Amino acid sequence: MQRFIQDSIEFLPILLLGVKYTLLVTVGSLLLSSVLGLLWAMMRVSGVKALDRTAKTVINVIRGIPIIVQLFYIYFVLPDFGIALSAVSAAIIGLGIAYSAYQAENFRAGIEAVDHGQVEAAQSLGMGWFMMMRRVVLPQAVKIVLPPYGNIMIMMLKDSSQASTITVAELALQGKLIASSTFKNSTVFTLVALLYLVMSIPLILLVARLEKNMGTRR
DSSP, X not given: OHHHHHHHHHHHXXXXXXXXXXXXXXXXXXXXXXXXXXXXXXXXXSSOHHHHHHHHHHHHHHHHSOHHHHHHIIXXXXXXXXXXXXXXXXXXXXXXXXXXXXXXXXXXXXXXXXXXXXXXXXXXXXXXXXXXXXXXXXXXHHHHHHHHHHHHHHXXXXXXXXXXXXXXXXXXXXXXXXXXXXXXXXXXXXXXHHHHHHXXXXXXXXXXXXXXXXXXXX
């Protein structure tokens, strides 16, 4: 135990540098996936067949390609077309696009769960589609999608480790580098697991609280 504590003191500063990139990739990709996911969802519920089919096709294509392949394509293939991105930018864009498909289905489910009678009431008041969405539908949909949105945050935090495959020095890669140079696998990966857990626990508690609150309102 004493040896573990001594090694932890030595390794933690390096691992914490990886935590910084883990959080950066997670937050960046979460924001991008939320924006794109809302766009796909709005296209799905727009009532315009062309938009609905386009969004559905995009979502199915994104869901059908593994995240790691999307990361490889953005980081290694796009430079062939003159689009060179840093590893961190590629990771944010890749994870953001990959998770936008899941965000879209989450948002669409929330929008469609809003009482249709309220939609009809808004239309009878002369509200246009965008105004109805902004003032009536989306505020109510937010309450519905918050719990699953929290679960997506947790999944994105853990999947940020895939950014290591395109050389982003996030937590998982830092742990791998330390372990390969010191051969102290059990100590290093125990620390890595604990750091992921420390980052995940606040999100897990937040999701539980949201689910409880949403449950009491229904």
